[in-house]
Amino acid sequence: MSALIEQVAAHWAFVAPLLRKPKNEEDYDRLVAALDELLEWVGEDEAHPLMGLVDIIGEWVEAWDHQHRPMPKVTGVEALRYLMREHGMSQSDLPGVGTQSVVSEVLSGKRQLNLRQIRWLAERFSVSVETFI
Template identity: 50%
Template sequence: MEALLNVAELIDHFRALSEVVPLHPIRTEHDYDEAVNAMNALLDAGAADETHPLADLVATLGELIADYDQAHYAFPDVTGVDALRFLMEQHHLTQAQVPEIGSQGVVSEILKGRRELNVRQIRALAARFDVATSVFFPTDAPVPA
């Protein structure tokens, strides 16, 4: 990089790029939609590959989108039991239909908060429902490998 910046030239290039890719903090839903659309177009063009010339642009745009998501679409804290209950409802399962946890009595105790899910049960549930094991751990708990 040259020691002296040509600021006027830099401004022109930034404006041209910003017309296509919104490189600024996302402040509105409209900004968010534009950023997501630009990100999708870049990803479709192959910029998800770290060796792609626009990979750093995708990473920067991704960080701007993530900042907005975190500020505006934060998920409530959900326990592993909440996730289990949700998945059981979505799949129309009874307590007896979740043998990965154990007997119907064990499932009942877990759903009532009398017992906690163990690592074996969590891994089995994650495999059954095709979700990450982290779904069943509190957000502040370390996730075992």
């Protein structure tokens, strides 16, 4: 047996709870808590020795979310309404879309967002342009 496998075997009881894909909500919650703790510890350091563990757990959590908590399909206008609410914005706070009346027409479905407006909104809210398409 290699020295690496011997080390893993010696420490397996301690790391095994973190190295299992979630099979239920309890497993998922445990991994999310561990991921939060790891991210606090690792911070922005992409070269941190624990970054590989962050990546593994992050992928498992994301896969669980996609399978068990899929994002609802929303239109670009619904996304815009949500973002405006979250940011406490009114129609006049979106000059890159147009005047307040233009924003009102977009929100009511009378007018569609054009590419320039979508790009502006994506930059304004720091989201992907696909959010509004």
